[in-house]
Amino acid sequence: MKRNLYLNVQDKEAALENYLDALGEIQTESEMVSVTESLGRTAAEAVFARWSSPSYNSCAMDGIAVVSSRTKGASEKNPLLLREGEDYLDVDTGDMILPPYDAVIMAEELIETESGDGYEIISAVPPFANVRAVGEDIVAGEMILPSGHEIRAVDISAMLSAGVRTIPVRKKPAVGIIPTGDEMTDIADVPDTGPEDGRIAETNSWMFDGLVRENGGIGKRYDIVPDRPELLEEAVLRAVRECDIVIVNAGSSAGRDDYTVHVLRKLGTVLTHGVSIKPGKPVILGIVKGKPVIGLPGYSVSAYLAFREFVVPVMNRFLLSGGRAEEKIRAKLTKTVMSGLKYEEYVRVKLGLVDGEMIAAPLGRGAGASMSLVKADGFCVIPKNSEGIMAHEEAEIRLLEKPEQIGRTLVVIGSHDIILDVLNDLMMESQSGMRLSSTHMGSMSGLIALKRRETHIAPSHLLCEEDGTYNEAVIREMFPGEKIVLIKGVRRRQGFIVKKGNPLNIRTVADLTPEVRYINRQKGAGTRVLFDYLLKKEGIPKMQITGYEHEAATHMSVAVAVQKDNADVGMGIYSCARTLGLDFVDAASEEYDFVTREEYLDLPVVQEFLRALRSREFLAKLEELGGYTAEEIGEIRKIHNFLS
Ligand SMILES: Nc1nc2c(c(=O)[nH]1)N[C@H]1C(S)=C(S)[C@@H](COP(=O)(O)OP(=O)(O)OC[C@H]3O[C@@H](n4cnc5c(N)ncnc54)[C@H](O)[C@@H]3O)O[C@H]1N2
Numbered sequence: 001m002k003r004n005l006y007l008n009v010q011d012k013e014a015a016l017e018n019y020l021d022a023l024g025e026i027q028t029e030s031e032m033v034s035v036t037e038s039l040g041r042t043a044a045e046a047v048f049a050r051w052s053s054p055s056y057n058s059c060a061m062d063g064i065a066v067v068s069s070r071t072k073g074a075s076e077k078n079p080l081l082l083r084e085g086e087d088y089l090d091v092d093t094g095d096m097i098l099p100p101y102d103a104v105i106m107a108e109e110l111i112e113t114e115s116g117d118g119y120e121i122i123s124a125v126p127p128f129a130n131v132r133a134v135g136e137d138i139v140a141g142e143m144i145l146p147s148g149h150e151i152r153a154v155d156i157s158a159m160l161s162a163g164v165r166t167i168p169v170r171k172k173p174a175v176g177i178i179p180t181g182d183e184m185t186d187i188a189d190v191p192d193t194g195p196e197d198g199r200i201a202e203t204n205s206w207m208f209d210g211l212v213r214e215n216g217g218i219g220k221r222y223d224i225v226p227d228r229p230e231l232l233e234e235a236v237l238r239a240v241r242e243c244d245i246v247i248v249n250a251g252s253s254a255g256r257d258d259y260t261v262h263v264l265r266k267l268g269t270v271l272t273h274g275v276s277i278k279p280g281k282p283v284i285l286g287i288v289k290g291k292p293v294i295g296l297p298g299y300s301v302s303a304y305l306a307f308r309e310f311v312v313p314v315m316n317r318f319l320l321s322g323g324r325a326e327e328k329i330r331a332k333l334t335k336t337v338m339s340g341l342k343y344e345e346y347v348r349v350k351l352g353l354v355d356g357e358m359i360a361a362p363l364g365r366g367a368g369a370s371m372s373l374v375k376a377d378g379f380c381v382i383p384k385n386s387e388g389i390m391a392h393e394e395a396e397i398r399l400l401e402k403p404e405q406i407g408r409t410l411v412v413i414g415s416h417d418i419i420l421d422v423l424n425d426l427m428m429e430s431q432s433g434m435r436l437s438s439t440h441m442g443s444m445s446g447l448i449a450l451k452r453r454e455t456h457i458a459p460s461h462l463l464c465e466e467d468g469t470y471n472e473a474v475i476r477e478m479f480p481g482e483k484i485v486l487i488k489g490v491r492r493r494q495g496f497i498v499k500k501g502n503p504l505n506i507r508t509v510a511d512l513t514p515e516v517r518y519i520n521r522q523k524g525a526g527t528r529v530l531f532d533y534l535l536k537k538e539g540i541p542k543m544q545i546t547g548y549e550h551e552a553a554t555h556m557s558v559a560v561a562v563q564k565d566n567a568d569v570g571m572g573i574y575s576c577a578r579t580l581g582l583d584f585v586d587a588a589s590e591e592y593d594f595v596t597r598e599e600y601l602d603l604p605v606v607q608e609f610l611r612a613l614r615s616r617e618f619l620a621k622l623e624e625l626g627g628y629t630a631e632e633i634g635e636i637r638k639i640h641n642f643l644s
């Protein structure tokens with residue numbers, strides 16, 4: 001099969017409009033459901049009340065039922081005596097009121113007679129006072145909900161009160177999901193130890209199934225189709241017979257086995273192959289036997305975005321829904337994101353509020369970075385024909401997370417350590433509703449973010465080469481005249497992460513001979529500073545280290561690179577080596593602290609962070625991870641550096 005080179009990508013809006021036009025008017029169907037099961041469904045027709053509610057005149061307050069006309073003339077000067085059995089009946093809220101009674105006086109307004117045989121009242125009551133008249137809430141025949149209304153819990157109770165038991169709702173569109181690819185293994189068949197080399201656990205179909213349900217449809221997953229066009233043809237034809245919409249996943253691009261587009265052309269028509277969004281470019285919009293068949297790219301982020309932009313609008317056609325309104329906010333980016341001119345680019349971001357300003361920290365941009373979706377609070381969309389957005393500029397963010405949650409976020413930018421995940425977990429476990437959102441950019445970038453008031457806390461382990469101390473020296477230099485505090489964190493062991501048994505026998509930087517493949521950390525990372533310091537001490541030039549330019553963003557990615565033999569050695573913390581069953585050669589003990597502004601200490605999110613940091617659970621967790629000591633944990637050191 002020849003490669004598909006699709007260089008003519010279409011604009012997203014034009015492609016979608018053209019596709020919806022080609023699909024024409026969709027015959028929507030409805031089905032009857034019990035009102036009690038109708039939550040979230042869309043009413044296919046207007047719903048009318050069968051009964052009135054209340055269905056009888058009912059007492060609205062606890063007190064006595066009276067005949068209103070007989071209370072005329074009662075006043076403070078001329079109180080009226082009411083006798084039990086003759087003039088009134090004791091009643092409670094919800095009781096039926098029958099003639100001749102037509103009004104209720106609240107218990108609080110009654111003055112008991114001294115003899116206890118009745119009450120005195122000092123004002124007259126009008127007819128139907130404190131009475132819920134029949135039909136006061138809902139009148140039989142009244143329209144309760146218009147057609148197209150999405151049913152909520154309150155609607156359910158109103159319908160039931162009005163005697164409506166079943167209603168017609170729009171039928172959920174059935175969305176067929178066909179995963180493809182020779183390398184795919186159904187999750188049920190993946191060994192417990194993980195997929196064999198070269199195999200991939202088929203996970204996208206489960207994401208689509210969830211997305212289909214979230215958007216009001218029914219997902220129908222089909223077996224994985226191997227890379228053979230005749231099998232895909234068969235699968236598509238079957239799915240088209242059984243479903244309203246069909247998704248074919250992967251095989252949408254230019255690979256030799258990417259023949260989805262050929263199959264769809266053979267079975268029907270393809271209106272678009274390739275749109276100007278990134279990730280998500282290789283979308284295929286086809287029609288087979290009148291049904292929409294959409295080819296989505298294999299990478300999970302691309303697949304998710306393309307689903308949002310193309311499958312959801314088609315599903316909304318079936319539901320006759322305008323779709324959910326997207327919430328948007330403006331936020332300041334913490335770092336520059338560059339973008340090509342040809343595509344509209346979707347950058348996932350984490351959000352937080354620092355000093356009253358919304359801050360967006362961009363996450364990993366790879367199309368396969370599914371964790372960027374897990375962590376994202378929103379997307380920043382960089383338009384076509386834009387080269388990108390500069391750091392500290394404002395951008396529009398489409399929200400995925402609730403705005404309230406964002407206000408309860410402790411923003412942490414700086415050096416990475418897995419204890420940040422543990423602290424977030426401890427904060428989330430408590431009743432506070434607060435969370436910690438950390439972006440790993442290295443110690444130096446964290447301090448710069450703190451300087452610019454773009455983070456609450458900057459975790460840092462910056463060595464002062466002159467005196468071997470940590471953090472204080474650089475803070476004094478960077479924050480003259482500002483009130484900065486150091487929240488003491490942990491001492492942690494830094495060293496060489498090597499394969500089990502240390503086969504290359506690495507003990508010191510001097511053992512990093514040219515045959516040894518090193519993996520480094522990004523510029524500005526404290527671990528890189530430490531490595532450079534060790535090299536300098538030994539008089540070893542950086543350029544002599546094989547792999548000095550090979551960078552990873554976290555300790556854990558260094559450890560994985562060693563585990564999977566992309567490198568022989570890298571510097572990192574003990575706990576990461578241990579988690580992956582690797583060996584560790586001690587090189588230094590360093591201080592990993594949390595830098596913040598003094599004025600932030602009183603913020604509830606910072607207080608909650610301190611609580612988690614000083615908790616017994618956290619100490620226990622450090623013990624479990626290994627490689628940490630915490631003698632000064634949670635202590636606060638003021639670093640006020642006022643120049644005289
Ligand atoms: N020469 C070119 N190569 C590629 C281009 C291009 O323009 N020219 N586009 C790239 C872009 S952009 C994307 S996105 C991908 C899309 O590729 P396909 O849709 O053809 O998907 P595959 O190559 O088959 O798979 C990509 C990736 O995703 C994994 N995958 C696939 N299905 C699943 C599933 N159901 N569950 C989990 N993971 C899945 C698959 O194993 C691959 O790792 O193409 C670029 N290439």
Ligand code: MOO
Pocket residue numbers: 277278279280281282297299302367
């Ligand atoms: O455009 Mo692809 O969808 O970036 O990964």
